[in-house]
Amino acid sequence: MNFDKLIYELNDIDEILIDEIKNRLHDYNFCIIRGLLDPKLIKIAIDSKLSDYVKNNTDSSTTGENPSEIRNIFMKMSIGNARHGGVIRPRFKRVIYNPMNRTNTFGLDFVFERLAQVRNVLSNKDKNFAIYKIEEGLWTAARIHQFPVGGGFMTLHKDTVLPNILKDKKFSGSFFQPLALLTQKFEDFEKGGGIALINKDIVEYENFATRGDIVIYDSNSIHGVQDIDTHLKFEQRSIKGRISGLATLYEMRNDS
Ligand SMILES: [Fe+2]
Structure with missing residues (x-):
């Protein structure tokens, strides 16, 4: 298929035509917004602050964190079937929570703010809904997903x-x-990457996507991450692999 029609180019979030995006999601359950994030700034942040953080800190376990811990900088490996989420969803990734508290720890807050704004605008909410404060009992779980070289993946x-x-x-x-998308396929990793079911085909969309693209899924999108560079060794204290940023609304839990 012609992948160009999956890509919506834009220079300013205030120019988003919501119906354009919704039509693409309706037709393909997948859409890419290009032009809202500077890939050079992303690369600088990953190669410096994020890389150093991963190198110099340890990972928490897959399960067992307190809800309050993920509202601070918190890094863990997420490995296994992940039945704890109530569904079976095999994966091998690292998650780094990056709270929106204006400290810009990894130099990536501009990414999370923009992502949350896209999420809000598409949901017909105020552009800055629940980004820097709790609203409707929801907060923005800004976080980084790293699928390491040596087999990082997420099942469809x-x-x-x-x-x-x-x-x-x-x-x-x-x-x-x-x-x-915070990394570039064929530069940061060679094989695998984001996949989505588009017109009944599993598409490795990072073959045509670029660093700084914003991928949009809705509740019908079937998506995952195909094994990253299984021909290379996994190195736990390395940032190498496929990296994405998310700014999902999470429920505020008081059991902390
Ligand atoms: Fe998902």
Whole structure:
């Protein structure tokens, strides 16, 4: 298929034509917004602050964190079937939570702010809804997903957990999951990467996407990450691999 029609180019978030995006999601369950994030700034942040952080800190376990921990900088490996989320969703990745508290720890807050704004605009919410404060009992879980070289992956799935929470909370908007591509295939990794079911085909969309693209999924999108560079050795204290940024609405839990 011609992948150009999956890509929506834009220079300014205020120019988003929501119906354009929704039409593409309706037709393909997938869409890319290009032009809102500077790939050079992303690369600088990853190669310096994020790389140093991963090198000099340790990973927490896959399960067992306290809800309050992920509202601070918190890094863990996420490995296994992940039944704890209520569904079976095999994966091998690292997650680094990056709270929106204006400290800009990794130099990537501009990415998370923009992602959250795209999420909000598509959901017909105020552009800055729940980014820097809790609103409707929701907060922005800004976080980095690293799928390391040596086999990082995420099985194909639909995002079901959060849409159900939003439904339960009678959230007045609809669910969209924008994610930012923070690495470049064939530069930062060679094989694998983001995949989505588009017109009944599993498409490795990072073959035509670029660093700084914002990928949009909705609650019907089937997506995952194909094994990253299994021909290379996994090195736990390395940032090498495929990296994405997310700014998902999470429910505020008080059991902390
Ligand atoms: Fe997902």
